[in-house]
Amino acid sequence: MLRGSVGLVALGSILLSGTAFAQEKIKVGVTATLEGTYTVLGEDGMRGHQTALNVLGKKVGDKELEFIVASTDATPDSAVRAVRKLIEQDKVQILLSPLSGDEGIAVKNFAKTRPELTFINAASGAQETTYVDPSPNFYRYNMDGAQWQVGLGKYAYEDKKYRKIATVGEDYSFIYTQVFGLALEFCGLGGQITSRQWVPLGTKDFASVIAALPDDVDAIYLGLGGADAVNFLNQYQQAGGKAHLMGGSIMVDQTILSAKGNAKNALIGTIAASGQADTWEDAGWQKFVKAYQDAFPPNKRFPSPSLLATNYYNSTMALILALRQVNGDLSNNQAKYREALAKIELDAPNGKIKLDSNRQAIGTNFVTEVVDDGKGALFSKVVKVIPNVNQTLGYDPAVFAKIGLPGRTIPECKKY
C-alpha cells in the first residue's frame, strides 16, 4: 500500500513537472574538434560559444534553446557522422557546425540532403564550401582562409621586402585556401614562392620536412595549426632553425602563442594575417575579450580569445539574434528564419559582418605581427586593418573564377 502511494506520488510529480514547465525547446546541435590534432582549437571554439551564451542568454521569446555538443577530429567523415547523430538521434533543428576546412565542405554537401534544416558554419574556412555549388541552407559568418590572408602578401613584399618565400602547410582545403590568398597577393606584386611543402594533418615527425626547407629564401610561411604547429616549432627549435617566419591564421593564434614550452618564441616578430588581432584597441573587441576572460578562470582559457573562439562567438550570435528576430518561428521549413539569417548584419567584435549572395561573410581582416608582452606571453599586434574583404578578394568575379580552386599547386605564382 505504502509502495503504491509512493509510486502514485512520483507519477503525479512527473506529470505535474511536465505541465508546469511545458516550454517549447529549440534544439541546436554543435560540433567542435574535441579530439585529434585540433583539440585545442575545438576547446577554445566552445569557449567562444559559451561566451556568446553568457552575453545573450538562451531564451528566444517563450522558447528555450537547448544545445547538444558532438565531437569531431577534423576529418570530413567524423564531421558528417557527428552531424547525422545530432539530427537523427537528438532531433536538432539547427546546426552550428563545423570547425575545420574539410569538415565544412562535407557538411555543406550533407546539408543539401536535409533542406528542411538550417546549418550555420561554426568556424570552417575552406573557399569551396560557399564558393562552389553552395547549399541554400548553409550560412557562413566567418571569412574563408583566402580572405583571412588579405594584406599579408603586400606587407611582406613592400614593408618587409621579402622577395622569395617557401611554404609549409597541412595538406587539406583550409590551408590550400590560405596559401591561395597569400600567393595571389604576394605573387601579384612580383614575389616568388619557390617551394610548397604539404604535410598530412596530424604529422608527428617534422624532422625531414624541416631538413627540406630551402636556405635561399627570405621567409618561410607556415600554414599549420594545433598540435602540428606545436610539434613543428618544437622540432624547428631542436634543429636550430633561424629563418624569418610568416604565419597563417591558425598558426599565429592564441592556440599556438599560448602553448606550453619555449619553442613558440621562434614566432616572435612573425608577420601574419587573420580575421582578428589580439591587441586591437577597438571598444567592441576589448569588450569581447573582457567577456571571454570573465567567463573562465585564467588556467582554463587563453589570455585572449583565439580565432576559433571569435568565430564560434559570432556564429552563435547570428544564430540567436536571427532566431529572436522571427521570435523562434521555425515553421514552413524555417523559411522566415533563413530570410532573417541572410539579412542580418553582425556588429561583431572583429568588425562588421554581412553576407553575400552565397551566404558567405564579407568582413574585416587584420595584418599582424607577433610581440612579446614582456612577461613571456605572446600576442598578435595590429599592423593594418582592412575592412570589407569579400570572397573574390576584390577581383572581378570572372577573373577570379579563372584562377581555379585552391589546391596544392593552385594558384600559380603569377599576376592574375
Place this chain on the structure above:
Amino acid sequence: MTRFIERHPAWALITIIAVAVLLWLIFAVWPPGLEQAIGRKRIFLNAVLNGITLGGLYFLVASGFTLIFGLMRNVNLAHGSLYLFGGYVGYAISAATGSWILSFIVAFVAVALVGVLLQIIVFRRMEGQDLRQTMVTIGLSIVFADLMLWAFGGNFYQIETPSWLIGPIALPLVSAVRPSGEMVYLQYPLVRLVIFAASVVIGVAMWLALNRTRVGMIIRAGVDDRDILAATGVQIQLVFVLVFALGAGLAGIAGVVGGTFQSISPGEDTRFLLASLVVVIVGGMGSIPGAALGALIIGLAEQLGSVYIPTYAIVVTFLIMVVVLALRPQGLVARR
C-alpha cells in the same frame, strides 16, 4: 655470418652491394647530376638520420613487447597503452619538477608497476591461453585509453627538452661543398642523437644481460622450455613478473622519449602498438636483435618514404611487412 654467406651467396652479394651504395651515399660528396635527380644530399642525410633515430624509439617500445612475447608467449596488445601512460607520467613529472632525467626514472618505475599488476592480477590467471590473453589485452587497452582520455583530456602534451639538449650540432658528414671549396657539414638536432645513443645503450645492455648473466640465462632457458625450467626449481612466476616489469618499464621510457621529440595524445597508444607489431613481425617475434633490425628498417622506410614518396609513405611500412611475411614468415632474425 659466414654460414649465411655460404648458404645464400646471392643474397649476401646483394646485401653487401646495398650497404656499399648506402655508405657511398652517406660519405661521398654527391656529383651535381645526382643532386639534380634526387634532391640535395642534406635532405637525404637528414632522412637517413631521422629514420635511424626514429628506429631507436621504435626499438624501445618493441623490445619490451618482444621480450614479453618471447618468454610468456603473451601477445600483450595493451603495450601501446603502457607507452602512452609512460608519456603522461613523464610529462607530469617534468612539468612538476622541471627535471627531464627524473621523468624517465619515475615513468619507468610507474609503468613497470602497472606491468607487475597486470601480470599478477590478469595474466597469471590465464596462463597458456593465448587467445584469451589476447582478447583481454585488447579490452584492457580500450579501458586504459578511455581512462587516460578522462584524466588527461584530448590535448597534446610535449615534454620540454632540457636546455642543454636544444639546438643542432655539426656532424662530421659533408652535406655539400660550396663553390669556394669550403665544406658544409651537416647540422643535426642534438636531442635526437642523445636519445638514439641511449636506446643503443639500453639495447646492448639488454643483450648483455640476456646473454652474460645468470638471470638472463634463466630467461633464455624459460623461452626455450618453461616447464623444464620450472621443474628445476626456478621460481618461474617471479621471472615472469620481472620480465613483464622490465618490458612495461621500457615502454614507459619510450613514452617519455616520444613525448620529448614528438608529442603524446590520445591515439598514440594504437599508433605505437601497431608500429611495434610491425617491427617484431619484420624482425622476428621474441628476438631482441630482431626488434633492433625491424625498428631500424621501419624507421628508415617511414622517413625516406615521407621525403621521396610522400603520398605513399604509409603504405611502404606495410609493404615491407607483407614481403617479409610472404618470404620469411618467421621474421628476419627469427630464433630457430
